[in-house]
Amino acid sequence: MKARIFVTLKRGVLDPQGKAIQRSLSHLGFEGVEEVRVGKFMEVRLAAMGRADAEKLLHEACRLLLANTVIEDFRFEIDG
Amino acid sequence: MKARIFVTLKRGVLDPQGKAIQRSLSHLGFEGVEEVRVGKFMEVRLAAMGRADAEKLLHEACRLLLANTVIEDFRFEIDG
Amino acid sequence: MKIAVLVFPGSNCDHDAYHALRHVLGLDACFVWHKEDRLTGYDAVVIPGGFTYGDYLRTGAMAKLSPVMGAVRRFADGGGPVIGICNGFQILLESGLLPGAMIANESLKFICDYVYLKNESSTVPFTHGIPSASILKIPIAHYQGNYYADRETLSALEGNGQVVFRYCDEAGNVSPDANPNGSVGNIAGICNAGGNVLGMMPHPERCSEEEMGSADGRRIFTSMVRWLEEKGR
Amino acid sequence: MREVAVTPELARQHGLSAEEYERIRKIMGRDPSVTELGIFSVMWSEHCSYKSSRVHLKKFPTKGPRVLQGPGENAGIIDIGDGMAVAFKMESHNHPSYIEPYQGAATGVGGILRDVFTMGARPIALLDSLRFGRIDHPRTRYLVDGVVSGIAGYGNCIGVPTVGGEVYFDESYDGNILVNVFTLGVVRHDRIFRGTASGVGNPVIYVGSKTGRDGIHGATMASEEFDEKSEEKRPTVQVGDPFTEKLLLEACLELMKTDAIVGIQDMGAAGLTSSSFEMASRAGTGFLMDLDLVPQREEKMTPYELMLSESQERMLIVAKKGREDEVRGIFEKWDLDFSVIGEVTGDGIGRVRMGGRTVAEIPIAAVTDDAPVYNRPAARPEGQDAMLRLDFSALPSPADLTETWKRMMGCPEMADKRWVYRQYDYMIRTNTLVLPGSDAAVLRVKGTKKGIALSVDCNSRYCLLDPYVGGMLAVCESARNVACSGAEPIGVSDCLNFGNPEKPEIMWQFRSAIEGMAKACEAFKVPVVSGNVSFYNETKGKGINPTPTVAMVGLLEDVSTRLVQWFRQEGDLILLAGADRNAVELGGSLYLNEVHGKVSGTPPEADPAHEARLCGFLRAAASRRLLASAHDLAEGGLACALAEACVTRPAGPIGAAIANPFPESIRADFAMFSENQGRVLLSCPPDKKTGLLATAAEFRITMESLGTVGGTAVEIEGIARVDAQEMKTAWAGGLTGALGFGG
Numbered sequence A, B: 001m002k003a004r005i006f007v008t009l010k011r012g013v014l015d016p017q018g019k020a021i022q023r024s025l026s027h028l029g030f031e032g033v034e035e036v037r038v039g040k041f042m043e044v045r046l047a048a049m050g051r052a053d054a055e056k057l058l059h060e061a062c063r064l065l066l067a068n069t070v071i072e073d074f075r076f077e078i079d080g
Numbered sequence C: 001m002k003i004a005v006l007v008f009p010g011s012n013c014d015h016d017a018y019h020a021l022r023h024v025l026g027l028d029a030c031f032v033w034h035k036e037d038r039l040t041g042y043d044a045v046v047i048p049g050g051f052t053y054g055d056y057l058r059t060g061a062m063a064k065l066s067p068v069m070g071a072v073r074r075f076a077d078g079g080g081p082v083i084g085i086c087n088g089f090q091i092l093l094e095s096g097l098l099p100g101a102m103i104a105n106e107s108l109k110f111i112c113d114y115v116y117l118k119n120e121s122s123t124v125p126f127t128h129g130i131p132s133a134s135i136l137k138i139p140i141a142h143y144q145g146n147y148y149a150d151r152e153t154l155s156a157l158e159g160n161g162q163v164v165f166r167y168c169d170e171a172g173n174v175s176p177d178a179n180p181n182g183s184v185g186n187i188a189g190i191c192n193a194g195g196n197v198l199g200m201m202p203h204p205e206r207c208s209e210e211e212m213g214s215a216d217g218r219r220i221f222t223s224m225v226r227w228l229e230e231k232g233r
Numbered sequence D: 001m002r003e004v005a006v007t008p009e010l011a012r013q014h015g016l017s018a019e020e021y022e023r024i025r026k027i028m029g030r031d032p033s034v035t036e037l038g039i040f041s042v043m044w045s046e047h048c049s050y051k052s053s054r055v056h057l058k059k060f061p062t063k064g065p066r067v068l069q070g071p072g073e074n075a076g077i078i079d080i081g082d083g084m085a086v087a088f089k090m091e092s093h094n095h096p097s098y099i100e101p102y103q104g105a106a107t108g109v110g111g112i113l114r115d116v117f118t119m120g121a122r123p124i125a126l127l128d129s130l131r132f133g134r135i136d137h138p139r140t141r142y143l144v145d146g147v148v149s150g151i152a153g154y155g156n157c158i159g160v161p162t163v164g165g166e167v168y169f170d171e172s173y174d175g176n177i178l179v180n181v182f183t184l185g186v187v188r189h190d191r192i193f194r195g196t197a198s199g200v201g202n203p204v205i206y207v208g209s210k211t212g213r214d215g216i217h218g219a220t221m222a223s224e225e226f227d228e229k230s231e232e233k234r235p236t237v238q239v240g241d242p243f244t245e246k247l248l249l250e251a252c253l254e255l256m257k258t259d260a261i262v263g264i265q266d267m268g269a270a271g272l273t274s275s276s277f278e279m280a281s282r283a284g285t286g287f288l289m290d291l292d293l294v295p296q297r298e299e300k301m302t303p304y305e306l307m308l309s310e311s312q313e314r315m316l317i318v319a320k321k322g323r324e325d326e327v328r329g330i331f332e333k334w335d336l337d338f339s340v341i342g343e344v345t346g347d348g349i350g351r352v353r354m355g356g357r358t359v360a361e362i363p364i365a366a367v368t369d370d371a372p373v374y375n376r377p378a379a380r381p382e383g384q385d386a387m388l389r390l391d392f393s394a395l396p397s398p399a400d401l402t403e404t405w406k407r408m409m410g411c412p413e414m415a416d417k418r419w420v421y422r423q424y425d426y427m428i429r430t431n432t433l434v435l436p437g438s439d440a441a442v443l444r445v446k447g448t449k450k451g452i453a454l455s456v457d458c459n460s461r462y463c464l465l466d467p468y469v470g471g472m473l474a475v476c477e478s479a480r481n482v483a484c485s486g487a488e489p490i491g492v493s494d495c496l497n498f499g500n501p502e503k504p505e506i507m508w509q510f511r512s513a514i515e516g517m518a519k520a521c522e523a524f525k526v527p528v529v530s531g532n533v534s535f536y537n538e539t540k541g542k543g544i545n546p547t548p549t550v551a552m553v554g555l556l557e558d559v560s561t562r563l564v565q566w567f568r569q570e571g572d573l574i575l576l577a578g579a580d581r582n583a584v585e586l587g588g589s590l591y592l593n594e595v596h597g598k599v600s601g602t603p604p605e606a607d608p609a610h611e612a613r614l615c616g617f618l619r620a621a622a623s624r625r626l627l628a629s630a631h632d633l634a635e636g637g638l639a640c641a642l643a644e645a646c647v648t649r650p651a652g653p654i655g656a657a658i659a660n661p662f663p664e665s666i667r668a669d670f671a672m673f674s675e676n677q678g679r680v681l682l683s684c685p686p687d688k689k690t691g692l693l694a695t696a697a698e699f700r701i702t703m704e705s706l707g708t709v710g711g712t713a714v715e716i717e718g719i720a721r722v723d724a725q726e727m728k729t730a731w732a733g734g735l736t737g738a739l740g741f742g743g
């Protein structure tokens, strides 16, 4: 069973990485890129379990460890 | 115009962070998590342009900067 | 002898390299801003450590795009000696001047400490005259020094004797216990096929004076100087 | 823009008392606008106004022949001769670090670095003094990991070495950790800059990062008590950007090589507000600023938000009129935002405009000089005497002293802190000659023969039991630590971490601690030139141990005379300086706490006059090259100092055997761990002994020869003996073991 977790900075929170990336892209001549926000993307392999259990597990895992909810939001997708 | 870029470690390249996360999750008692692979997720705001141009731009940006193709793969989605 | 010390936004070992080269070894070291696109008149190039562009995205990733890196490539193609230290090594990897890539230390911690290196090739400019299998005491300070390369690349490196330094213990044993960051094959430094481009994670510029606790780093710079002198003749 | 109506209730929510709000209305002669209310609230917050602490801070000695800049600027400056000076300051980032340990600690480092380079000094060293809750508290491990990597993440990236600090664990910090960070920089006398906005008509310039809605109310947050809600608050915590700060550092130092600027100040707590008002206040001028010209990261920001934002990595500059383009050029080279946002005026009023309207118009003096000053009631807590009572004879003697000894060395407070400092780049800039692991770090000052020694110390158990004595001892220990490296103590910065000053008991602790520190500083003739006060370190009404951390700066005229704490050489003689101080002093000791689970008793006697002579002796002995090592006796007393001198040796542990300097009559465990102050464990080559004793006599320091370095065991004859390697293992694994971190 597979799942994908997305952890992103809350809006309004400064993203130094994104800022630096956007800068160097425009130095490179990619003017078209107006903003970049960098987040984490996690691919997770889960043992076979009910969908509801998987959701509960991922939600808890994000809350407790994978996301820093003071400055980050998270969401996830579960396959099938 | 919005796009999302996913940068992931190639299969076979070891992922210390993913391993550590998996370990601490099981310490925390999350039994069902068998593997975690950590990648990057970038939300990009683009100036209005044709879809083909956007694809070309993002592909170039990934190849030149956003991904290190020695160890990483990339893919992206463009809205609308 | 004129040595270029490159300065990128976020370089922070540039002054240390400059100090070691100019004030300790008495060489004509000069800072070169990353927007320069020519390196004419220099005998060697040092890419110092630091956190270019904050190490954001990937270490060395944005620095490789600076104009000066084109000049470094041409300088290297012409056989000129180039040494990348720590972040400088990472920049050389990102720019493809050296093969492979860096990932985070196994411990996922920044590590600042003295380590021991075994010198495996005494032919390249930077180890010229340092007997092979010599043991050097040199500090490391990095978060991403865990060298990775795929199997083919590795066997090529090993085959051509491009592995210049390996982490070892005080007695010279290259063992897992002596590996601070998980680097494949305890690799601490490699060179290109031509031997004139060296990348190493440890910091020779930090131990070029006895009072720093080791002066072994100076041996690497003096080798380079000797190599240049002999080549000059 | 619709303006929120300003009510007494809104003022209260801004942390302003009813009286303070009335005072504002009187000053203004009208109701303040919401922006003006915001400005007053941050400027009058404890954090910016020092309203509860000022009357007591005055008691510190702040003058001296070496003082080039005392308190009141962004950092203090001390002359080290040859036209060189050091600028330094310590700051707390306690509350943010508890909410978000990584970013909280990281931005703490960023802030204190700006305080130092804004004076024109190139930062060359950081120290971090850390206090966490019980080591087995569920949150401690997470906080330790986050705080340490946050300090590493910022300090390493910007390239300033973290060369020393402390780590303590105590349940009084369970809900209020302390993260105090110190920075020292070097500056030439003729390159010192200050935060003043003089010269009517001069441009006011904004440089650095753009402004977002970061940490609005951070300054007031740092002045509020905690409750559970704090953890859900909208991100008042900012994200640090060490890369931008590195660019800002280089740009500012490049700018300061020109003579284009008049004054400069970082935008720290209360951001644009405090920098603009404080700079005008120092110069006795006013200013006019147009917020539409402020570089902004987010949309639709209000004047209130722009004035109060605490976005990091920003500076405010007053340049000479006509030199704007020179300044612009430098900041553009470094890819930083630059904007002329206003000008200096002569009427002593701060005017802020936006969208063509005046959004704030306040007399500068009103928010600065006329800020409220409180002499809050202070009263000795009833419980105080009870805490001091302790019946030694009732303490059970440990069955096995060698086990107890190892246990003491392996307890988190005593154990090796390498896991922490190994994550810090403590070598960068190649000045660190004595690395972390000795009593004080020693850095060379390139281009001179001089060295700087640094140590930060505070024993908060002593301060809890007797804040006056504890305050004295914090100064004495830090002075002893730098003196043990061969240096002369020349200046102090401090961070005064206390509970809620509105409580008389807390105010008593605060006042007593300051008076103790001041007394000791006078004995050493060291001025306090900078510092920081952090109040309201309370959770659910429970305050932390009073914790006045002291950062001591020491000077070596010749850095080649520096000393380390560990034994160097088989056959060297071991001596104890201050050996006459041999009555049992176990009150507040580590031994009581660790082995007997007690924090009670009278703390050790403090004798600043003796300590000052001791420091003079150490410096003389070092400069005459009579010593091989010097280690001060602190937590864990003689036994732990001896063991440390054996096991901290980088070349590997070495043995030593000494006699027990205490009278026969004293219980063995007491003799080992009694924490009598003013003692230092020395080692010297045999042929130096006569000279050493003569030097000690000059300074009226009692010395006793205790034994010799060598062998494979650490031994106090007739009491206990432990294999040196075994002792090292206990000490080296103590912290990581207790925290459950891999080696």
Ligand SMILES: Nc1ncnc2c1ncn2[C@@H]1O[C@H](COP(=O)(O)OP(=O)(O)O)[C@@H](O)[C@H]1O
Pocket (backbone or CB within 6 Å): D128, D129, D130, D162, D163, D164, D165, D166, D167, D413, D414, D417, D420, D421, D435, D436, D437, D438, D439, D440, D441, D456, D457, D481, D634, D635
């Ligand atoms: N948080 C820290 N950061 C850097 N170095 C530290 C830290 N904590 C402790 N150290 C270093 O570990 C050594 C031992 O610390 P400590 O026991 O507090 O020394 P002392 O008791 O002599 O003040 C010192 O060199 C100190 O600088």
Ligand SMILES: [Mg+2]
Pocket (backbone or CB within 6 Å): D166, D456, D457, D458, D634
């Ligand atoms: Mg201490």
